[in-house]
Amino acid sequence: MSLKNVIIAGATGSLGAPILSALLNEPSFNITILTRTTSSAQLPANIRVKKVSDAFTVSELTEAFKGQDAVVVALSTTPITKDDLAFRLIDAAVAAGVKRFIPSEFGSNNLDPRARKLVPVYDAKGAMLEYLQKRAAETGGRLTWTSFSCGSWLDWALNPAKSNNFLSISVKHRTATIYDSGLSRFSVTTSSNTALAVVKSLLISSETANKQIFTSDFVTNSREIVAALEKQLGSKFKIDEKDSAPILREASQKFDAGEYNATFSLLAMSFVADVDVGYDFEKEQTVWNERLGLPKVGLDEVVKEAIELADRS
Template structure:
């Protein structure tokens, strides 16, 4: 048993927390910015932490073995995670997982620039001597998004990612044969729980790779689950590279960082986000590694066929 700290427990974090609690192996503390009355999670201890105060964080991290960060990279410029990393070193934390949980590279995603700042900080503090073991848990796209309204995750909100489930239509760059990684949230949770118990050294690049397939194949999964053929709108890649989304529609996007924005600002962000995501797909940034797959070779990941059957059950 070790002490695990989960920082900024949001929707994805709640899925992981449920998995850690269900394992019954570890002491789990939640580092949150505020008290959430009536939202206490059985099997955990919630501590209100100041993510700008390294001394406060270090005090709360005393005795912690592993920190899992879910700090919102869209709204935080990196300050909170850098403070969390430095406090972890001061407190003697052994392992740290920064707030990744998405693509392998963020070159086309300026709103996630803080992820690269955090990655560099982790590299820098370990340059001379390893002071903090870490892994970048990268999962690609949650396969669960392909199920649309049938999605059965407990905490993660429904998201479209280029697919308008309500309108039965989808956007693709060019021919739609660009590849990306889809990983079911249950597999992400199971691998993270196993990683906490892993006795070897965490890999720096921590890809969790469920299925790597084309966007077109992902759309076919959504079609099978919905029982409806989708209308596919192919977009010109040169337009996308110029930052222009010339589509007849823009799928809805739900993310905690933009829920409180006014409608005009939110619409602008969503359009820019999809333009950037399409280019990330074109340039191969959405395919993640399989480092954790190789560490746990006997673990069976959910494939498309199993995911479809489970979604329809």
């Protein structure tokens, strides 16, 4: 299966920007960016842009997707799980005759009942993937899909400007909150390697058709991250130890009451609290890093980059 024309939604986001950069570095693709007519985001001047209204109607999306071989969705968590947008994107891809659809699945294994039980967003994304599988099957193979489970983007999580100290570790202020034991292990794939995995999957499209792709640069936990930071900095962090249970309970209640931003607390706790959502991909899944030719990255490299960023800020 040859995939040449690729359209990306969410090209300026935390993951969308690295994916767009990786796509542009691959000369075999013709890239189009999908954006809202009201968006003020600065886009590369030499890239084709398709604009749709804030309503993201199926008819508009279908028109935007016509002539595209692949759709890459890198929209952020809140919009993709509200108002059935994820399902409209899939329906439009089917209607437009798209060959490959990559949903905004990045993070957990959203088909794992452990993850879906803890975090409503994982459940919503699981429902999205199940719907995508169903619609793809209905096309008789004309539409295929690839989803990505990459764990944490630790480089993003240690960048306060992008993530607001998502994992409660502040490199600049030498502080960290450790939840429960701090030993809950989770896979890490840097944002650049996640982006590269998307591009590589499109290049070997026959091998990656209708597959969940699991990536993991390494597996770590909160205490290991802090220890690595302390070692490189030569100074100790001020540690605050907390129980995750009240935070999980409050965030769940807020989310159920319609406060969608509460999902970020739940997402963070799914990594660092003593909960089992199947995040140790190297233990539970077949990891694709080597097969996709991803560069090897270790904890010390990510920590070094975070320290350099903190020193510049």
